Amino acid sequence: MNTALPLLDTPAPDLQLPDSAREGLATTPFGLYVHVPFCATRCGYCDFNTYTAEELGPGAGRADYAGTAIAELHRAARTLGPDRPTVSTVFVGGGTPTLLPADDLAAVLGAVRELFPVADDVEVTTEANPETVTPASLARLREAGFTRISLGMQSAAEHVLAVLDRRHTPGRAAEAAREAAAAGFAHVNLDLIYGTPGETDADWAASLAAVLAAPVDHVSAYALIVEDGTRLARRISRGELPMPDDDVLADRYEQADATLRSAGFDWYEVSNWATSDAARCRHNELYWANANWWGVGPGAHSHVGGLRWWNVKHPAAYAGRLLAGDSPVQDAELLDDEDRALETIMLGLRLREGLALTTLSATGRARAADAVARGLLEPRAHARGRAVLTDRGRLLADGLVRELTD
Template sequence: MNTALPLLPAPGLPAGSPRPDRLPESAREHLGSTPFGLYVHVPFCATRCGYCDFNTYTSDELGPGANRAEYAGTAIAELRRAAATLGPDLPTVSTVFVGGGTPTLLPAGDLAAVVAEIHRLFPVADGAEVTTEANPETVDRGYLSRLREGGFTRVSLGMQSAAEHVLAVLDRRHTPGRAVEAARDARAAGFEHVNLDLIYGTPGETDADWAASLDAVLSGPVDHVSAYALIVEQGTRLARRIARGELPMPDDDVLADRYEQADATLRKAGFEWYEVSNWATSDAARCRHNELYWANANWWGVGPGAHSHVGGLRWWNVKHPAAYADRLTAGLSPAQDAELLDDDDRALETVMLGLRLREGLALGLLSDAGRLRAAESVARGLLDPAAHATGRAVLTDRGRLLADAVVRDLTD
């Protein structure tokens, strides 16, 4: 399965940085026993959404040296480097997640070719989860059927809102009903697992708008819902509009109300939260790839700007698609920089990620000071007292509203 090829280092890694093309023994130690996933970043978008600061590029922003037509081949070149680096005893791939950007701007055959190459290069677990993100306006039933035939098992559709004026503020191009129609198309194409993403707290969104968005999601054949508070990222068009006074800044109290409304509505419909911003109808409907991140397991990120983590070694690729393609064409690693986490760093990340999960985390993973603060958080109604009595830190409903603050308090 492994394909041998010469591994040349990244030309721009700072002196003294660990080299992701030569994994240290400490990173290899548990490679075979730690869950492993692949993330493939597709950095293309038809237009830039006003709130987005992801590493994505429209046609006008790309410049020379990068194009969609060649991208699948470039990503496959990095997959081959990954197999050569991780071998000879390759980890079994349990999840694949194709994200963006807008992966579905590529032909379905290109995405299927990437999945086929993963199967050729790596051992892949039976029943592996293979997800792609999709913008509703870029797919139809035929396209989704080709993805399903190409090995994809799950699709995550960016809906954001069912209110036309809210979509306009977010610079989303699809019509209000298209996301739910796309979910129905996905189910008809054979996808058992379908997610819809929502954003709440957009300037101008009313209580009725948010209720309508939740009702619209529940009218579709979905088994997973992600709902995220709008974050105003510096450098985005939305941030500039707010700075000019054209739009108000999202209100924290409104965001809390929206979250509680979402949780109540989704629970009533049979969804249960398993991570602060994610609800599913069953354990089988959870996003296993995201669970791999939250468990601080191993993954290799393919694509411009993609991040990877293997056994405490973290690295990230150059951001621009042209620079990324140039390095791979020259036989060079696309890594821009890397860091080797020490035991304290890894323990801290385990706490920061694990506390956001429904199962919480063992109190023994906290420092002495963290355990004292956990007891204080129980008294403040932020951590569940029954779980605390059994040795676990688990957020209450109120604690979920303040999850970031609780995490900071327990890890400072």
């Protein structure tokens, strides 16, 4: 069972890593995630820990944020101690990181390099909304050392963007991708969402075509999920919009996979396709491998050697704690072997490489054999001792995970 750590009930001078969490620190891949919680407006489907940029109090706004995040990086460096792990990936997410000036994002990355050993081939990603970047800002980010950009496109259909409350025009995402490539970004991703109420087969085909016309080597495509408490959920509950249809979502996924495969993209995680191994998002692979990462920012989650913790959610509370010299950590839990094995199955099954059958219980292995018979797991991989999803299995991955872990 997860073990809560009571020492984090009140602000503490520093998070303490138990010896068990330090084991393997030097040999396990390590990444840094920096959460930027600001958005110009809130998208109707989004339930992330984000805030419109000007609604927060002193110390919590955009102008002060880079310095606040750097303060937490200093705390992370102190906690990890003199033998700090080498940073293999940095991911700046949000929110909309590119609402901050490019110089601020460069300063955060500069602090990472000052405080930590950094791999020569470090992957440095920023998320961005298409309307918040320019050729000049992209050139500055590239100059600072960012190697990868992930642009939120969602759809090429104007009426679909309107339902999602997205502000950019339909062609802006592909244009921003071209600007990023021209600025020298080695890897460019476009994010898509499928199954939005009112989206037609032709709309989805047009979105895929627009992606493939852009200079990208990675595509993420996610089914629309209606999250409680969002504007989209309220509109559906009032009958203004229909709930996304599961059969339509499955059709959209199959259409995406076929279209992307024909253009040279291979899936490597259920919702992610890349043109090569080098084009995969190594930071996300670090999550899926249950490796180590430190999350900086309000509400950010971290994991080191089975210790998992998360920061206070509100940017004002986060900034206030750091300003007072206190830890921003809200709470933590120490995972036991059973918890960690469960997460390995949940995450690993979604990957193209799958997972070793030995990670499953005896019941799980029996159910995996049944899943082979049902066409959800590949028989040849099963014969080699691995559980690997078939094309049909990818459509039912979440349910299969539950079967194998119950």
